[in-house]
Amino acid sequence: MVKKTLVAIAALAVIAILAAFSVAPEVEVGKTVPAFSLKGIDGKTYSIADLKGKVVVLEWTNPNCPFVQRVYKSGIMTDVQKKYADKVVWLTVNSTHPEHQDHETADDLAKTYKDWNATFATMLLDPDGKVGQMFDAKTTPHMFVIDKDGKLVYAGGIDDDARGNKSEKTNYVDQALSSVLEGKAVATSTSRPYGCSVKYSP
Amino acid sequence: MVEIRDQMDCTYQMNKSVEYIGTCIHPAMFTKSMKLLNLIFLLTVTSVAALGQTVDGKQITHAELLTDADDFSRPFTVGIRFVLEPDWYLYWKNPGDSGLPIDVKWDLPKGWMASELRHPVPSKFVYDNLVSYGYKKELVLLATLSPGSEPLEVLNARLDWLVCKESCVRGKADVSLPLKRNVRVDHAQSILAYAQKKIPGSLSDLSLSVNESRIRKAENSWEAEILLAGSGASSVTDFYPEISDEITIEFSSISVDNGILRFRFDRQEPGTDKANIRGLFIAGGKGFEGTIPVQFTSM
Numbered sequence: 001m002v003k004k005t006l007v008a009i010a011a012l013a014v015i016a017i018l019a020a021f022s023v024a025p026e027v028e029v030g031k032t033v034p035a036f037s038l039k040g041i042d043g044k045t046y047s048i049a050d051l052k053g054k055v056v057v058l059e060w061t062n063p064n065c066p067f068v069q070r071v072y073k074s075g076i077m078t079d080v081q082k083k084y085a086d087k088v089v090w091l092t093v094n095s096t097h098p099e100h101q102d103h104e105t106a107d108d109l110a111k112t113y114k115d116w117n118a119t120f121a122t123m124l125l126d127p128d129g130k131v132g133q134m135f136d137a138k139t140t141p142h143m144f145v146i147d148k149d150g151k152l153v154y155a156g157g158i159d160d161d162a163r164g165n166k167s168e169k170t171n172y173v174d175q176a177l178s179s180v181l182e183g184k185a186v187a188t189s190t191s192r193p194y195g196c197s198v199k200y201s202p
Numbered sequence: 203m204v205e206i207r208d209q210m211d212c213t214y215q216m217n218k219s220v221e222y223i224g225t226c227i228h229p230a231m232f233t234k235s236m237k238l239l240n241l242i243f244l245l246t247v248t249s250v251a252a253l254g255q256t257v258d259g260k261q262i263t264h265a266e267l268l269t270d271a272d273d274f275s276r277p278f279t280v281g282i283r284f285v286l287e288p289d290w291y292l293y294w295k296n297p298g299d300s301g302l303p304i305d306v307k308w309d310l311p312k313g314w315m316a317s318e319l320r321h322p323v324p325s326k327f328v329y330d331n332l333v334s335y336g337y338k339k340e341l342v343l344l345a346t347l348s349p350g351s352e353p354l355e356v357l358n359a360r361l362d363w364l365v366c367k368e369s370c371v372r373g374k375a376d377v378s379l380p381l382k383r384n385v386r387v388d389h390a391q392s393i394l395a396y397a398q399k400k401i402p403g404s405l406s407d408l409s410l411s412v413n414e415s416r417i418r419k420a421e422n423s424w425e426a427e428i429l430l431a432g433s434g435a436s437s438v439t440d441f442y443p444e445i446s447d448e449i450t451i452e453f454s455s456i457s458v459d460n461g462i463l464r465f466r467f468d469r470q471e472p473g474t475d476k477a478n479i480r481g482l483f484i485a486g487g488k489g490f491e492g493t494i495p496v497q498f499t500s501m
Contacts, residue, residue: 026422028422064369065369065370066364066370066371066372067370070372100368101368101369102368102369129330133331138299138300138332139299139300162302163302163305163362165362190450190468190470192445192450194300194302195300196300196301196366196369196370197299197300197301197329197330197332197334197366198300198330198332199368199369200329200330200332201329201330202368
């Protein structure tokens with residue numbers, strides 16, 4: 001009996017140690033993005049593995065964030081979405097915790113972004129924030145570009161204009177997509193993201 | 203009706219008489235005609251409300267300019283004061299992982315100069331491992347204005363900020379300050395003196411220096427180990443970095459233990475082998491400004 005108990009304790013200890021080390025791999029520019037899948041607001045499940053061979057944009061978003069509102073209403077985000085609509089798979093990701101006051105239903109989210117003339121493929125829902133934390137998504141918006149081989153080639157802001165008052169701004173995502181679709185290296189592969197914090201908890 | 207109580211125990215009731223507000227919000231403007239005060243109040247406060255700073259019917263940010271100077275022919279100090287509803291916060295010049303610093307655009311005649319803004323020591327807020335540096339309740343930024351040859355009767359500035367609690371709201375306001383002798387100079391003086399006390403000191407004030415910077419390349423990023431020296435080294439509990447063009451610090455990785463500051467960072471410009479990291483060393487609830495020189499080739 002004692003022996004069985006000890007074996008059980010040892011087995012639990014091994015499981016605990018394995019669990020402690022089985023942290024999600026970090027997403028890093030220049031490396032392959034780990035596999036993940038999330039449900040979209042259309043009810044379908046999307047897996048990054050299924051999108052291999054396509055250039056993918058991940059855009060962390062929250063429609064109640066004034067930065068997100070500004071980049072949509074001013075066309076900064078939607079212009080790039082439209083420009084690459086038939087060349088890339090553009091997915092927005094919403095990691096807002098269901099109990100946070102910014103949380104919205106799938107129907108409300110769909111309506112808001114439709115009103116803003118967004119043209120992304122779908123919005124992925126990440127209510128437990130696991131994928132957001134895997135990517136270390138800090139802000140809304142926070143942009144990630146993945147090449148056809150599944151490698152992350154850009155992480156950062158949509159542009160270099162956090163305050164939204166520059167007359168000449170650099171749209172990093174536009175630049176990254178232009179380069180990666182031409183098979184060129186992305187010149188600016190990281191930038192400082194700006195915006196509201198991702199609302200991972202209530 | 204919105205009622206606000208700030209750190210100075212000053213209560214504002216925004217839909218009460220202008221006189222009541224004037225005693226608290228516009229000390230520098232109180233003495234002159236109530237019409238002017240009313241107009242200025244409407245310009246400064248209602249413009250905030252008009253720009254979406256009302257949440258659940260409450261105005262969450264109130265902004266004003268104030269000075270205790272009476273001679274505007276010499277350089278003088280101006281305070282930009284924000285009073286916030288409970289739990290809302292504004293951001294430091296480095297907002298952290300998210301947020302936006304406050305922007306002040308002065309409208310000055312030719313020849314007039316405004317110094318850089320002097321920020322008080324911020325607080326550090328950590329939610330979901332995301333770090334923010336900012337201010338709750340009340341914030342007074344300080345600037346020195348140096349007059350030119352052209353006269354200026356009313357000082358105007360455009361303020362742009364982000365204020366957050368659970369969610370964030372963008373705010374903008376045009377604020378004004380008549381450059382006249384202020385009979386409530388004592389009130390302005392007490393606010394500015396209080397603000398001045400919160401401005402960071404220098405490393406020598408704490409008998410602190412940076413002894414050695416050990417930098418090494420880790421698998422995914424760079425790691426820094428900064429050895430602090432001096433009698434103040436053991437009292438340092440944190441480091442709040444300013445934004446750097448050369449490196450991006452992972453704010454959640456910053457720690458100080460027994461006089462050793464550690465953090466992880468990524469390099470922005472791989473071609474540069476040196477960087478200077480400016481920031482505040484935090485000790486005993488105060489901040490001390492300093493620069494950490496680092497060399498990427500060293501161990």
